[in-house]
Amino acid sequence: MKNRFATFWRYRFLLSNLIGRDIKVKYRRSKLGILWSVLNPLLMMLVMTAVFSKFFRFDIPNYPVYLLSGQLLFTFFNESSTAAMGSVLFSAPLIKKVYVPKYIFPLEKSCFSFLNLFFSMIALMFVMLITRTSFHLSLFAGVIPMFLLFMFCTGVGLFLAAAAIFFRDVMHFWTVIVTALSYATPIFYPESIWQGTFMVYLGRLNPLYWYVTSFRGCVIDGVFPSVVSIGVCTFFAVAALVVGASVFWKTQDNFILYI
């Protein structure tokens, strides 16, 4: 264990370098560069607010903040898991030649997306200012569900990265799952529309539901996350990490034969 940590410590420079590379490559030749991390969710939010406040009316106070807070977290989940899924495959030329701890690649993707999430939080603050949402002290507690979600995403990413090596189908299937999850999470609609449907029960099995509602509580309602919600979020995070890491661990010696 100590040894593993020493290896990780030795390769931390690789981790930071890969994150730096991703940032540079993502915003290469774009005039606004990293500003897009803020601008993109902002514009998306504008489009969706326009659509949903005109055509489908939901009775949600402060819709822009409601929408954006849910969407930022979900986008993070989508981005990090999808990027992590292909990360080991994408690094095949490297893995075939040099010994590098392989979990670095999915881990790097979730770190990179997490960093992006923090940048995008600027957009949320901006919208909160514009809409005159009151700022609560609990806003700072919002990092708790964010961090737990990061753990969850890392676990999912490790699992997907390993699975995609043996079965490329996973890559196609995952987009369907993400879409399903995005509708099963109250992002653009209020939780109340679940009433009287099976979603009342099923919706609570969706991990994303817990992260999003807990985060929203901190941002909009000014309440600190409850023990239950922190407990559930932690449970999903740890479960994902344990499953993801052990699947990755058990299969990683065979990666090289399939990539």
Add this chain to the structure above:
Amino acid sequence: MEPMVSVKNVSMRFNLASEKVDNLKEYLIKFTKGSLKFEEFWALKDVSIEIMPGDVYGLVGLNGSGKSTLLKTIAGVLKPTKGTVTVNGSIAPLIELGAGFDMDLTARENIYLNGAVLGFSKKFMDEHFQDIVDFSELHDFLDVPLKNYSSGMVARIAFAIATATKPDILIADEILSVGDYRFQEKCENRMKELMSGGTTVILVSHSIEQVRRMCNKVTWLEKGNVIMTGPTEEVCRAYSTKY
């Protein structure tokens, strides 16, 4: 004296799926039918070698004899199916140069990235950055994306990075065949410099001349079997008479 690298009874098996099954449907169908068969292919069969500190160890053999597989097990890229590989020291792999490069980044950024891939720290790279640039002679192109480089130029940087450190073990797989004549010479000199400083070198080359010139001990591999291990002259003579 303790050997630097000790390879004991290493066998490496690859499953050559007669058709590559990498999607779930096929896998399930074949699995339920019980017809999930693989053709086994042993790339290495019970190979044992010992490399002492300061050795310049050559591996010779035809294509597909298992040289690169052996190097990869030593470098830790492949885990042997049977047997053990023990390495006592740091390894700088030079297997196919440029593995850790990103063509969209500039040379400067790539030097750091590649250093990180080899497990070097930021401090180490800062200290050696100038040496690497000097050795590769690419001062004027540092901020040009690598995709605009010629392959020879990429190889120069890669070689400079891998040998910037004084590794205990240098693994060199056909590396000296890149770059122009003058740069090849420079690489050979750098390797000689490392060797005289006590670095152990494992060299794979198709040029028997080069092996003769540089190595003190050679193993001849054929189809995954060790045919002969011994002093350079002896093995090279036997090898040359056969081919």
